[in-house]
Amino acid sequence: MKSAIVILAGLCAATVQAATPADLLTGYHTAAAQQTAGFQPSAQRGAAFHTRNFGVSAKLASCASCHTDNPAQAGRHVVTDKPIKPLAPAANAERLTDPAKVEKWFKRNCTEVVGRECSAAEKADYIAYVTGGR
């Protein structure tokens, strides 16, 4: 966790403006591999994570509650009913290009849905999934 933040902070400093989804994936991958030797991101695990009902919040049961089953589709906030643009960079080029924004939303959404912050491994899997490994 700490190392993910260090890597992301480094990423911000190195790129100043924007990162690519691939940069973010590399950052989380590297952090996760430091915790678990040989870790490889898995889009399949990310997909299962996306639709999993964590049983923490009845309304916000899963990531799919707001982002739909398909990250390439526009979602809708299940509480406020506000539209949410697609998460997949293929459908929304702004996605996964701002490490600070990505960290902010991972923190908020993971805390609400999973009941804790997501690990670097979970984030790597999730980005592998959202960036096209369907």
Ligand code: HEC
């Ligand atoms: C309560 C509704 C809701 C749920 C549930 C939810 N999200 Fe989100 N998510 C949002 C909103 C709102 C935004 C930010 C608005 C925007 O950028 O469109 C967002 C943004 C994000 C982003 C930022 C992407 C970017 O680069 O702009 C990521 C990553 C993300 N969510 C992942 C997740 C994950 C992982 C889960 C499940 C653990 C999850 N979300 C569950 C509402 C939700």
